[in-house]
Amino acid sequence: MGRAGAGGMPDLVPPMQAATGDLPSGPGWAVEFAWDGLRCIAYARPGRVRMLTARDRSVTSAFPELHVLAAKAPRGGVILDGTVVALDDAGVPSRRLLMRRTATQRPGATLVADVPVGFFVSDLLWLDGEPTTALPYQRRRELVDDLGLAEQPVVLSPSWPAGDAGHVLATARRYGLDGVYAKRLDSAYQPGRRSRNWLRVPLRQSRQVVVGGWTPASPDRPDTVAALLLGVPGPGGLRYVGRVGLGAGAPRAAVTALLPDLGTDDSAFAGEVPASVARDARWAVPRLVGQVEFTEWTVGGRLRLPVWRGLVAPEDVEDGLWDDEFADDERWDDGTDAQVRTVDLDGPEEPSPRPAAQAPPEPAAPAGPDPAARVQARRLEQHFVYNSLNTIASLVRTDPGRARELLLGFADLTRAADRPTDDTITLRDELDSVRAYLQLEQARFGKRLTSTVSSAPGLDDVPVTSMEVLGRVRSVVQEIVEPRPEGGTVTVEAAADGEHCVVTITETATEQSWTVRPAVATIT
Incomplete structure (x- = not known):
């Protein structure tokens, strides 16, 4: 469990880590959302709260609103595994907003009010003087659900039986998340270890990219295309985000027929392209836009496992996709699990996020209260989002059918709030x-x-x-x-x-x- 502190509660419990894998089939598993935020272990006892990141860095003073855990902790203390999350105006976790909060160890009242955070609890490691890590996951979830923590800014992350996995995956996509977790119901919590009893299942995403060059199939045939070099435009120019191989058929033929006429001696990518790629690269004028599917952004700002889906017609190019949020900042690398984005508090503040969209003017209203x-x-107010998720989490055990219906409705609301x-x-x-x-x-x-x-x-x-x-x-x-x-x-x-x-x-x-x-x- 880690070294013991006052009253027997450990001062440090290294977080368990997930392995990457496919969604398991069959019973015996639970499925949760993979929240995009800062993984933390919360140590709470009456009158005191400590928040440590997965690298054991204290962020207690960075999140003063989470000190409410002290009022709910039993006398013997409680240790919780969860994720600190900042929501945007559509109620979706935002990395950029969270980075604004973590740019300083002691945020002022204005910043706390402008960028509130919540603690999304997923596991229980200690309860009222007793360790719970050896208990099965299913029992740990029952205990944490019964603690009465589900009140803003604390959210109990809904945990679904394996039979609802397809539903959870579909909802995660609609909600804009990039993965889910699958956990064995009978598994213990293994501090500091990576285990196949806990799997992170990434969701495939789709986006448009610019073709900035290619690597040939062989040096003797420089005009043949083995892989495309991809970029995304940004404030500093075209940013290299990886390469993708081409399969056979019409999508391959369409792009390979156009590339030789776009050849140029100079790279259009801003910044460096990896030497192993640049050595054989053939550069292209960045005029072709294509569609790729991928599982997630790596901590180095690359597309993970991209698949080429074809060229995009000029009239279908989506300008809004160019203002993307990359996961390449080193502060998102916690050093313990490259599959889970986390925040490092060392470093300058990120640029402020784009301002929240303003609602259109209301038509004239009748006299009286308005x-x-x-x-x-x-805006989906934070208290509404937290209340909705806590309500759904409580219904999973008592009325799973209604919980499923409400979860889909919640995802649809966040999509509505995110429209122009x-x-x-x-x-x-x-x-x-x-x-x-x-x-x-x-x-x-x-x-x-x-x-x-x-x-x-x-x-x-x-x-x-x-x-x-x-x-x-x-x-x-x-x-x-x-x-x-x-x-x-x-x-x-x-x-x-x-x-x-x-x-x-x-x-x-x-x-x-x-x-x-x-x-x-x-x-x-």
């Missing part, structure tokens, strides 16, 4: 997001919240701005229903008004209503 005017329509501010969707999709949101809040409030959502026939395909209705519904729930001990009932009704669509939101307990006239909604 809570939506006081809420950012696009002027993105146009159908009224059907917008009302589906409203239903998903209300279902999550109903799971948390219980009988305190009831709701109905309906739409008149013929309105499903009416165009609306994303989150235009959802933003107002959220504010009604959060500012009108939630503070009232008896709760309330929210009704959402979409109806035609001439050539336009009108959505009426009513809170029946207070007899208040609000009207949303989607700016782009035209009935044809």
